[in-house]
Amino acid sequence: MKKIILVTLACIPFGYLVAQNDEPDLNMIQKIRQEGFNHSQVMDLAFYLTEVSGPRLNNSPGFRRAANYTKNKLSEWGLTNAHLEPWGEWGKGWELKRCYVAMSAPYYKPIIAFPKSWTAGTNGLQTADIVLLSVGDAKDLELYKGRLTGKVILLPRIDSLEPAYVADASRYSEEDLKEMADWKGDNEANQSNKTDGHNIPGKGYTPSPGRHELSGAMRKGALTYSRLKQFAREEGAVAILSTNPRGRDGTLFVQGGGPWAGNAAENFPDLMLAYEDYMMLQRMAQHHIPVKLEMDVKTQFQTNDLQGYNVIAEIKGTDPKLKQELVMIGAHLDSWHASVGATDNAAGCAVMMEVVRILKTLNIQLRRTIRIALWGGEEQGLIGSKNYVRQHFMDTLTKRYNAAGDKVSVYFNLDNGTGKIRGLYLQGNMAAQPVFTKWLQPFKDLGATTITLQRTGGTDHLSFDAIGVPAFQFIQDDIEYDTRTHHSNMDSYDHLQPGDLKQAAVIIASFVYQAAQRSEKIPRK
Amino acid sequence: MKKIILVTLACIPFGYLVAQNDEPDLNMIQKIRQEGFNHSQVMDLAFYLTEVSGPRLNNSPGFRRAANYTKNKLSEWGLTNAHLEPWGEWGKGWELKRCYVAMSAPYYKPIIAFPKSWTAGTNGLQTADIVLLSVGDAKDLELYKGRLTGKVILLPRIDSLEPAYVADASRYSEEDLKEMADWKGDNEANQSNKTDGHNIPGKGYTPSPGRHELSGAMRKGALTYSRLKQFAREEGAVAILSTNPRGRDGTLFVQGGGPWAGNAAENFPDLMLAYEDYMMLQRMAQHHIPVKLEMDVKTQFQTNDLQGYNVIAEIKGTDPKLKQELVMIGAHLDSWHASVGATDNAAGCAVMMEVVRILKTLNIQLRRTIRIALWGGEEQGLIGSKNYVRQHFMDTLTKRYNAAGDKVSVYFNLDNGTGKIRGLYLQGNMAAQPVFTKWLQPFKDLGATTITLQRTGGTDHLSFDAIGVPAFQFIQDDIEYDTRTHHSNMDSYDHLQPGDLKQAAVIIASFVYQAAQRSEKIPRK
DSSP states (O other), X not given: OHHHHHHHHHTSGGGHHHHHHTOOOHHHHHHHHHHHHHSOOHXXXXXXXXXXXXXXXXXXXXXXXXXXXXXXXXHHTTXXXXXXXXXXXXXXXXXXXXXXXXXXXXXXXXXXXXXXXXXXXXXXXEEEOEXXXXXXXXXXXXXXXXXXXXXXXXXXXXXXXXXXXXXXOBOOOHHHHXXXXXXXXXXXXXXXXXXXXXXXXXXXXXXXXXXXXXXXXXXXXXXXXXHHHHHHHHXXXXXEEEOOTTSOTTOOBOOBOSOOOTTOOOBOOEEEEOHHHHHHHHHHHHTTOOOEEEEEEEEEEEOSOOEEEEEEEEEOOOOTTTTTSEEEEXXXXXXXXXXXXXXXXXXXXXXXXXXXXHHHHTTOOOSSEEEEEEESSGGGTSHHHHHXXXXXXXXXXXXXXXXXXXXXEEEEEOOSOSXXXXXXXXXXXXXXXXHHHHHHGGGXXXXXXXXEOOOOOSXXXXXXXXXXXXXXXXXXXXXXXXXXXXXXXXXXXXXXXXXXXXXXXXXXXXXXXXXXXXXXXXXXX | OHHHHHHHHHTSGGGHHHHHHTOOOXXXXXXXXXXXXXXXXXXXXXXXXXXXXXXXXXXXXHHHHHHHHHHHHHHHTTOEEEEEEEEEEOOOEEEEEEEEEEEEESSOEEOOEEEOBTBOOOSSOEEEOEEEOOOSSGGGGGGGTTSOTTOEEEOOBOOOOOXXXXXXXXXXXXXXXXXXHHOOSOOGGGGGGSSOGGGOTTOSOOOOOOOBTTHHHHXXXXXXXXXXXXXXXXXXXXXXXXXXTTSOTTOOBOOBOSOOOTTOOOBOOEEEEOHHHHHHHHHHHHTTOOOEEEEEEEEEEEOSOOEEEEEEEEEOOOXXXXXXXXXXEEEEOOOXXXXXXXXXXXXXXXXXXXXXXXXXXXXXXXXXXXXXXXESSGGXXXXXXXXXXXXXXXXXXXXXXXXXXXXXXXXXXXXXXSOOEEEEEOTTOGGGHHHHHHHHGGGGGGTOOEEEOOOOOSSTHHHHHTTTOOEEEEEEOOBTIIIIITTBTTOOGGGOOHHHHHHHHHHHHHHHHHHHHOSSOOOOO
């Protein structure tokens, strides 16, 4: 039966008929599979996005290298008008130039550490004692007046490491997927699934956020972290150290250490340590065993261009009536800084680039225009995509899509790590369910079966969804995303799964093709 | 029923009667439990053995600090004749004084690295290109003549990282334990269990040993690693780098980099890198992307005392007829160097010290003499215990126990990580089965139930077993031993499990007590 459809459809130019009834174009899908699985460039793209470009912290030199690489590559493939599009003033670039931390007394031990982004360096190699700061509120800081000069500060932690009885890597089971498929709406029991697909019960490993002695005071507002750092700076301390039991075995999770605005003052040196190293220092201090730390941290701010950028390019549509309409795809190009953002989100960028490469290589005449967007500023709050949507598609009065936004049929996003696609979050768009259900059918053999009404959050489809443009994120296997790679120093190329990325590119290329050829736009909510 | 026995036995001095029929002395066990669980010092001992002493590579300053600490602590508790006992010339001490490795071009990235022990440093900070050496045999090295000066050498790897679908930590299931209990002997199907209890089918995670392009040639003997290093030295290379996919997520496994003999030449700088970092360098080289490495490695050899040492102490027996006989317990004090050897084997040392502390604290009059031995040189081939046994207990002609060895009733060893005791390996000693089965019965509630005929290897009980003295290693839960801690940079204090170590101390203290009071020695094989 399927074979007959395939033969029949092969005779229909551009698949007009199939788009009308949303039957997938199996002939075209076969070509896409062939190109995507047998001639994939997705890992090569990922390599240049990650290890060749370096960390892609927004506006950093690594981000700029990657942005230029993607622009050039998209142009090279024949996409139209590939460009870095500024979306307004954002802030300073920052990059690490040196990071050396070790305990040098009572014996020598290297320490795994990484500064938070947008923090200052140590002004050369410092050798410092450590101080375990014990305060209940901001007033207590006075007790340390005159005692922090030349010292490195730790906050006493009250958590501990548990053995890792749950595997770092996992894939959705049939039960997990069934639960997502069966999800009916926002009742209380389902609340936890509403904004994050990763929180499916039983899925993955969500390590404790950890606690230090000041957590309580900080929650109550009796002391802020920035007040603490201000005091440390005033007192002439060398640096403040942090950790978290999520970061273990040499992995550490680290994000920003303060404001990035163009006029912001440099932030006080603030480093994340591997949990085991931090706790060793704490125990030494608690037992009054003298410790010396060596630290040499050098960071560099870039202020020559404070604009934020997205990378945009197009494959022009060919249907006179529909080529003004857009099918958009995107992923975010920026990353955190402690590794090269392989799963967050070079994976998504490489897959979306591979999608347009496949479509260009197959030289398919697409009715609608395809626009690829590689966003900046996602990690600081989806800023690149929000600004893009605001500037291109939003009616400023109603905050809903304007006439230009009405031309956007759909936006597809990929930003949940390296895991293959298991389906799609409908984001509450019931009307789109029959369409995507049909489009997904040919990919059962690749493990993609599930259309869920669930919403998922945390990434750039929200910027489109917010103005009423249909926007979707795919369901992806978690692999090691929550446990090892997401915002850690281990978000590196070797944690990418080639087979999964190829599968994602094939499925998204097919969805993009179907969306481009469909008579109607994807239904609005 | 049990309560009645308990009351009855409490009236019998020294438990003479119970020893004869091997019924465990439940009254004494209750006291041991009370002391071991409610007044434990095992974690404090572990802290001083690990983080306060530092890495305990044999003959290193850290080993000496730990040895002196244990000697003093054992004396302080009232043990007799606590001393560092030399067992003959062994070789050089070595310790790390500085380790800094980073990629400085095309952008900056810190690299997680650790030198192999007994290797030389880099003579200050070096900035070097990398060379991916591709040779089939020793002759091919000539192709690189003149091309390695000032370079860092990598060997091309042909392995990759797989997602970690199996948890790092595990405990034996009831099925695992039943399989061990049911084990009958050395038939082929059971062969894999013979020497290593860790290899129970389905247990734990045994990561691939990994491969590089020269693995084949080295297996065939067409090239040796020492020939390669000799060539690198002759050519003026800076260092050679290694890795292995076992070491991932910031964990790396690293051991020795050459001979430690007093007259051995310094070994060429040879470092282990975290797998992700190494593979990045390899990919950059393969894509001809220029890379600069910064390396500053300083190591220090100690040659002032080439003797190897064990730490020995005793609790003297009180029974005139039996006090010449020994119940021995031991664990090894030395460790590898990239962390502080917490699970390998500060855990065992802390437990064995806690055992004698419990016995001393309870002021029990023990019939036989208890001797505790904390071995040196275990990691280089059980050298400390082998020499001790040879010098004290072995007939040099027959290689079996001599008259002094005949006085050793039993030797108990603990050296399989931090995991609690689940039972005991009989090491093929069928005659001891009924004795230990009875002694273990009171610890069912603590999860220790299994007496297996299996042998287990890799640690110091083998030195006693080899001369025919009954010698046993306990079955321990693996926790993260094979996956994270064993010989890695993550063998640190936070990976110790306090509850497990307390349990082990309680059970071993009870076994030692029973063995000390028993009318007969433990039966020989």
